[in-house]
Amino acid sequence: MMKETALAELVTYIFETQRNSEESVVFRLADLANFYEERLTQLGFSSAQVHSTRLKVKLLQKMPELEAHTKGKYVLLMIEEDIGPTIAFACDNNDTMHMAKTAEMIRCQLATKKTTFSGSLVSEDINDSIAHPLLQLVKLIEHGPDIKSQLDNVSTNSDLALVPLLIFNYHPHTQKVPVK
Structure with missing residues (x-):
C-alpha cells in the first residue's frame, strides 16, 4: 500500500x-x-x-x-x-546564443557597478574598478576555461589591465554608429 x-x-x-x-x-x-x-x-x-x-x-x-x-x-x-x-x-541553441547571453549577463552587472576608473592604469584605479564577473570572463578567454588553467593562472597584469579598459569603453545604451 x-x-x-x-x-x-x-x-x-x-x-x-x-x-x-x-x-x-x-x-x-x-x-x-x-x-x-x-x-x-x-x-x-x-x-x-x-x-x-x-x-x-x-x-x-x-x-x-x-x-x-x-x-x-x-x-x-x-x-x-x-x-x-x-x-x-x-x-537552435548555438554558440551565438551563448555569447549573446554571456554578454547580456556581464552588461547587466556592469550597469549596476559604479567604477572609479579614470582611463589611466594606476594600480589603485585597477583594484577599485574591477568587475569580478568580467575579470572571470577575461581569465577564461585568456587562460582557458578548464579548472587546471584557472588554478595555474591567477589574475595576471594583462587580465587586470583589460578589465578596466573594457569597463571604460562600456556604453550602457547601444550607440548608433553613423553611416557614411
Whole structure:
C-alpha cells in the first residue's frame, strides 16, 4: 500500500511539473528514484532501497505517454509530446546564443557597478574598478576555461589591465554608429 501511494504521488509530481512548465521537462530517473525512496522512508517503509530499473518499468506502465532515453549513464524520462520541441530547442541553441547571453549577463552587472576608473592604469584605479564577473570572463578567454588553467593562472597584469579598459569603453545604451 505504501509503495502504491508513493508511486501515485510520483506520477502526480511528473504530470504536475510537466503541466505547470512552459518548457519541455526532462526528468532524470535517478532523481525520481531518490524522491520515491525518500517518500517511502517518510511513510515508514522499513527497507526503502529502490531499484531504479524496476521503478522505470512501473512508471512507463502507469504513464504510457512517458518515454525513457539513455544518455551515457543517465536514464532520462520525458513526455512524448515534449520530445520534438526539446530537440528543436537544442538544435537552435548555438554558440551565438551563448555569447549573446554571456554578454547580456556581464552588461547587466556592469550597469549596476559604479567604477572609479579614470582611463589611466594606476594600480589603485585597477583594484577599485574591477568587475569580478568580467575579470572571470577575461581569465577564461585568456587562460582557458578548464579548472587546471584557472588554478595555474591567477589574475595576471594583462587580465587586470583589460578589465578596466573594457569597463571604460562600456556604453550602457547601444550607440548608433553613423553611416557614411
